[in-house]
Amino acid sequence: MKQNSPSIGIVVCAREHGRMFTSLPYIQAAADHGGLPFLIPFYEDMELSYFRACLKKYDGFLFCGGADINPLLFGQVPSPELGTTDYDFDRFQLDFLTFLLKDSEKPVLGICKGMQLLTLACGGTIYQDLSEQPDFFNHSPAAAFRHDPVHLVRTLEDTMLSDLIGKQAKVNSFHHQAVKDPGEVLRICALAPDGLIEAVEGIRHPFLLGIQWHPECMYLTSRKMSRIFSAFIEACRN
Numbered sequence: 001m002k003q004n005s006p007s008i009g010i011v012v013c014a015r016e017h018g019r020m021f022t023s024l025p026y027i028q029a030a031a032d033h034g035g036l037p038f039l040i041p042f043y044e045d046m047e048l049s050y051f052r053a054c055l056k057k058y059d060g061f062l063f064c065g066g067a068d069i070n071p072l073l074f075g076q077v078p079s080p081e082l083g084t085t086d087y088d089f090d091r092f093q094l095d096f097l098t099f100l101l102k103d104s105e106k107p108v109l110g111i112c113k114g115m116q117l118l119t120l121a122c123g124g125t126i127y128q129d130l131s132e133q134p135d136f137f138n139h140s141p142a143a144a145f146r147h148d149p150v151h152l153v154r155t156l157e158d159t160m161l162s163d164l165i166g167k168q169a170k171v172n173s174f175h176h177q178a179v180k181d182p183g184e185v186l187r188i189c190a191l192a193p194d195g196l197i198e199a200v201e202g203i204r205h206p207f208l209l210g211i212q213w214h215p216e217c218m219y220l221t222s223r224k225m226s227r228i229f230s231a232f233i234e235a236c237r238n
Contacts, residue, residue, distance in 0.1 A: 006236035008035040009058035011096065011114075013066045015042060015089055025146075025216040026064050026111070032219070033229040035060075035236060042092045051099045060107035060207075060236030061100060063093065063114030065214065068177055071128055074120050081129035081176065097121040107207035107235040109228075112175055115210030119200065124183030130176050136194045139173045146217040148172055153198045153213070159189035160201050160209065164231055165224040171198070171213035178212065186210070207235035 008030045012020045020041050030037040040054055040061075054061075070085040071078050073094055098121045100108060110118040116126045130136045141150050149170035155162035179197040182188060186208075190199035202208030209232070215225035 004237060005034055005036040006059035006233060007057065008037045008060050008062055008233070008236060009040045009054055010037050010062045010064065011040045011093060012042060013064045015086065022064060023216075025214075026062060029216040029219055029229050030062065030233065033226070033233045035233045040096075042089050044088070046092070048099075051096055054096075055100065055104055055106070058106075060109070060232065062232075063097060063108070063110040063117055065112030065114065065174070067113070068128070069094075069113065069116060069120070069126070074126065076128065079128035079132060081131055083176075093117055094120060101205075101208075105206050107232055108205075108209070109207075109232045110210040111216065112212060112214060113177075115200065115212050116177055116179060118208070118210040119179045119182050119186065122183040122185045124186065125180040127178045127180050130178055130196075136178075136196050137192075139178065139192070139196065140176050141173065143172065146172060146174070146214065147221055149218070149222075151192060153190045153192055155190045155199075156188060159187070160207075160231075161189040161199050161228075164227045169224045170222070171215075172217060173213055175212060179210075207232065 013022045022039055027037045068083040068085050070087045070090045097117050143150050150173050152168050153171050154168050182200045186200040187203050188197050189201045192198050198212045200210045215228045218225040
C-alpha cells in the first residue's frame with residue numbers, strides 16, 4: 001500500500017442475523033486501485049457526531065449495492081414485488097449520504113442501491129420494481145457469472161463518465177429497482193438501450209457518481225470499469 005493511499009469509507013451493504021457484511025469485491029476494488037478501505041458500520045441510536053467523525057476520518061465514501069429501499073423513506077406504499085427491506089438501516093444510509101452531500105464535497109461513489117440512495121438524497125425518485133414498467137427489459141437476468149456483461153449502456157456527451165469509459169460500454173446488471181428522476185443537482189450520464197437511467201453524476205460536485213451496474217465485479221476484465229475506480233480513488237487522494 002502506498003504511503004499516500006486515501007482512506008475510503010465503505011458503508012456496509014446490509015445487516016442480517018446479528019451480523020453486518022460488505023461483499024469482498026467492493027473492498028478489493030478500492031484496494032487494488034490504491035485506496036485504503038475501511039468499513040463504516042451501522043449501530044442503533046447513533047448520533048450526528050458519528051457522521052461528523054466519519055467525514056473527518058475518511059477521504060471518500062463508497063455506498064454499495066444491497067437489498068431494496070424501504071418505500072416509507074420516499075413517501076410510497078410497498079409494491080407487490082418489493083423485496084426484503086430494513087427500515088432503520090436504510091434510514092441510516094440515506095441520512096448519512098444526505099449529511100455528506102450537505103456538509104462536504106468529498107468524493108462519493110454509489111453503486112446499484114448506492115445510486116438509488118444518492119438519487120433520493122438529492123430529491124429524485126426511483127422505481128420500486130421494473131416489472132411494473134412495461135417499457136423496460138429484464139435488468140436482472142440469470143448470468144452465469146457476476147462479471148458477465150448482459151447489455152450496453154450509452155453515455156451522454158460532456159459528462160465525467162463519458163470521459164472515463166467512452167461513448168458506450170458493456171455492463172452486468174442485477175437490479176429490479178432503478179432511478180426514475182435524478183432530481184435537480186444530478187444529471188443523467190448513461191442510459192440503457194430501453195432508456196432506463198444507468199448512471200448519474202453531480203452537476204457542481206467535484207466527484208459525485210452513481211452507477212447502476214456493478215463495476216466492482218468487472219474491473220479485472222474491463223479497463224473501462226477499472227477507470228471508474230481509478231478516477232474515484234484519485235479524486236479521494238486529491
